[in-house]
Amino acid sequence: MTQYSKRMVIVHWLTLVLLVVAWYLGEELDEARHETAATLTGYVVHALVGGAVLLLAFVRLYFRSADGTPPPIGDTPMDKVAKGIHHGLYALLFLLPITGIVTLVSSDVLKALQAGDASLLPQKFSGVFAHEAHEILVTVLMVLVAVHLLGALKHQFISKDGLMKRMSLHRKD
Ligand code: HEM
Numbered sequence: 001m002t003q004y005s006k007r008m009v010i011v012h013w014l015t016l017v018l019l020v021v022a023w024y025l026g027e028e029l030d031e032a033r034h035e036t037a038a039t040l041t042g043y044v045v046h047a048l049v050g051g052a053v054l055l056l057a058f059v060r061l062y063f064r065s066a067d068g069t070p071p072p073i074g075d076t077p078m079d080k081v082a083k084g085i086h087h088g089l090y091a092l093l094f095l096l097p098i099t100g101i102v103t104l105v106s107s108d109v110l111k112a113l114q115a116g117d118a119s120l121l122p123q124k125f126s127g128v129f130a131h132e133a134h135e136i137l138v139t140v141l142m143v144l145v146a147v148h149l150l151g152a153l154k155h156q157f158i159s160k161d162g163l164m165k166r167m168s169l170h171r172k173d
């Protein structure tokens, strides 16, 4: 096995797309809330896209254990850092949606959704710890994805060892 399975590859890139959409919708929501223009639909759509990330994270772990993974490309300290980053990214794929769900259910957003009344949506999330955690984790995600991307670019253009092909739908064999 020299590449990740096709379904692992699909889930990897689909997760990237969903994360970009969830991040964009979350930022829009935050901005709208500050202008008291947030809508119930805004919260529902953000929660659905974020929820899809959580669902895919479970699916991905199942595919990973069922299909296996290609052997590590090396055992240098940098390879160990890359592996640590992968673990961090996996953790975020669970923690981000979970803190999002907790934010929703432990704040007035839930009440507003239950009543179907956008005027009940919170102006502030003061005292909602999960909201702070959610915001911090978004920043951690940005940093880890940036390092992960830089690593992939280094392999592609400096080491030229074909690492990107391991996460490609184009099959070598
Ligand atoms: C992994 C996917 C997710 C990403 C990348 C993401 C991203 C974001 C971002 C960038 C914000 C704006 C942060 C801020 O308030 O300044 C945000 C806010 C929020 N997110 Fe998420 N989120 C995700 C999943 C979820 C899920 C699954 C839920 C709920 C089921 C959720 C609920 C919320 C809520 C309630 C807010 C507060 C919005 C506001 O400020 O009014 N998020 N999210």
Ligand code: HEM
Residues within 6 Å of the ligand: 012, 015, 016, 019, 064, 069, 073, 086, 087, 089, 090, 093, 145, 148, 149, 152, 163, 164, 165, 166, 167
């Ligand atoms: C930004 C563009 C991205 C590029 C170019 C990229 C590229 C890659 C490549 C080439 C691999 C294979 C590494 C290897 O075989 O050792 C990989 C693995 C991985 N990527 Fe990405 N990736 C990107 C975004 C993401 C995002 C957004 C996440 C999740 C938050 C992510 C999570 C992972 C994980 C967890 C692995 C390890 C897979 C496993 O062993 O199960 N990647 N990525």
